[in-house]
Amino acid sequence: MPFPRRVALRSLFALAVTAVTGGALGRIAVRAPEARATDPYAFDEMYAGRRIRGLTGPDGEPVALVDGRPLHLMRCADGGWVTPLDHYESRPTPLAATRTAVDAAGSAPLSRYAAAHGDHTEPTGGTPRGVHA
Amino acid sequence: MVYTRKNQRDLTASERRRFVAAVLELKRRGEYDEFVRTHIDYYTADGGGRLRTAHMTPSFLPWHRRFLLEFERALRRIDGTVTVPYWDWTRDNSPASSIWAEDFMGGNGRRSDLRVTTGPFAYGGGKWTVKYAMTEVSYLTRDLGRPGDPIALPTAGQLEEVMRERTYDTAPWNSTSPSGFRNRLEGWAPGSGNDRFRIHNRVHRWVGGLMLGGGSVNDPVFWLHHSFVDLVWSRWQQRNPGAAYLPATPPPVGDAQYRKVIARHQPMQPWGVTPAEMADHSQLYRYA
Numbered sequence: 001m002p003f004p005r006r007v008a009l010r011s012l013f014a015l016a017v018t019a020v021t022g023g024a025l026g027r028i029a030v031r032a033p034e035a036r037a038t039d040p041y042a043f044d045e046m047y048a049g050r051r052i053r054g055l056t057g058p059d060g061e062p063v064a065l066v067d068g069r070p071l072h073l074m075r076c077a078d079g080g081w082v083t084p085l086d087h088y089e090s091r092p093t094p095l096a097a098t099r100t101a102v103d104a105a106g107s108a109p110l111s112r113y114a115a116a117h118g119d120h121t122e123p124t125g126g127t128p129r130g131v132h133a
Numbered sequence: 134m135v136y137t138r139k140n141q142r143d144l145t146a147s148e149r150r151r152f153v154a155a156v157l158e159l160k161r162r163g164e165y166d167e168f169v170r171t172h173i174d175y176y177t178a179d180g181g182g183r184l185r186t187a188h189m190t191p192s193f194l195p196w197h198r199r200f201l202l203e204f205e206r207a208l209r210r211i212d213g214t215v216t217v218p219y220w221d222w223t224r225d226n227s228p229a230s231s232i233w234a235e236d237f238m239g240g241n242g243r244r245s246d247l248r249v250t251t252g253p254f255a256y257g258g259g260k261w262t263v264k265y266a267m268t269e270v271s272y273l274t275r276d277l278g279r280p281g282d283p284i285a286l287p288t289a290g291q292l293e294e295v296m297r298e299r300t301y302d303t304a305p306w307n308s309t310s311p312s313g314f315r316n317r318l319e320g321w322a323p324g325s326g327n328d329r330f331r332i333h334n335r336v337h338r339w340v341g342g343l344m345l346g347g348g349s350v351n352d353p354v355f356w357l358h359h360s361f362v363d364l365v366w367s368r369w370q371q372r373n374p375g376a377a378y379l380p381a382t383p384p385p386v387g388d389a390q391y392r393k394v395i396a397r398h399q400p401m402q403p404w405g406v407t408p409a410e411m412a413d414h415s416q417l418y419r420y421a
Contacts (some may be wrong), residue, residue, distance in 0.1 A: 041350030045236065077189070082178050084267045084347040087188070088334045089310070096160045104345050106246060108268035113173060113347060 049107070050084045052098045062094040064101075069116040071101055084114045137421045138364070139355055141218035141232055142225055144208030148218075153253045155208040155215045156348045156353050157260050164207055166264045167331050169350040171200070171403065173265060176347055179307035184393055186402060189308040190393040191379060193319050194412035196361050199404055202417065204356060216418065219360035222290040224335050228277040238354050238381055239273075245343045247274035254353055266348035273352055273383070286339050295332060296305045301379045306394045314369055314376075318362065333362050364420045370412070378408040 041062035041072050043054040062081075064071040073081050073094050075104035080090035085101035101114075144152070152414075159165045172187070175196070179189035187196045201217060208215045225232050233240050239252015245392065249272065256272030295317040300322040303313040308321035320334030330338045336358050337344045343351045355376050378397045384390040395401050397409045 012159050053152050074178035077305065078310045079180070081180075084173075084176070086175065087347065087349075088330055088345065090329075094357050105268045106269045111267055113265060114267040124148040 064098040069110040195408040220357035226286040241277040242275040249273040274342030
């Protein structure tokens, strides 16, 4: 059975909030420069006082990190991206969507619910309310 | 017995008080936050491979009709006189409107962190701590009218344009459907600037704060907004008695929307009811 993406993202969240320098997330996010250069979703910048990074996730989908915490990027039919922070503005790239999410978040840290969304419609199944705290 | 949903501007002081009290009691019991969770769980965007039940999809309207009914039933178990009022944002279209009064929804967020500090749902009152949100805020936030980049609520004229649609929904049954009542009312539109945000979507953006994202149900005005969206659908149904929910049958294998949308007689989770079963509310409630 394939590894459900939401599980991967939740694990990523757990890592993100507990990782120390050199931990697993560090290895993902701070890849060798040549790997980052070929990652189409890679970005790393400061935006509105937050560090935002992009990378390719476990299923080849883009994942963003805001101050180290995962942000779920959802593809829209118009080709753009929305996030759990802002459902209504489809942005052309993962980077633009991440910036829009930061605009909506203000200075607050992302919660675990920003990392995975729409779990109940996950076709790979799983328990209802799978991400209950 | 059929009950009546009223315009929030027509509620008596007592009706306002009882609605607020029932919502606060639901929150105290922990039931309110289950509604917040359900809405988060069912948000799926339309560019992926998943089934969409609640947004960017034909069942946007019947899913929210049922969601509202479940909420209303929960309130009425607490106080049998309460119904969910509606907010006609074409009329009460300003931060100064009485819906934002201290005895009802409370006011705008403060400038520094958008925290709502007035009314029954202000964090400081001790009865409204946000549990499930996309950030680690525990307080309700709003940014009415988005003064940093102003946006106006939909007008009566804009709503009337939507009401002139004659078909419930059209392929590709998502946020890019070029016509059809559902997508026009949900409010997805191409273009740039504020023009992209129409009708239902625009109201979420106008309120701002938690109403922008997955935690929108944390703002009780969510229900008053969706009560009005449901009213608009109801009036459209009356005007177009032959225009049933579409798609009537599931998109076939090979269609890009195969297994991604709910057809007229397919069950919508988490309740297992079909769009067809949600079409007629006349035996349950009416709008005044």
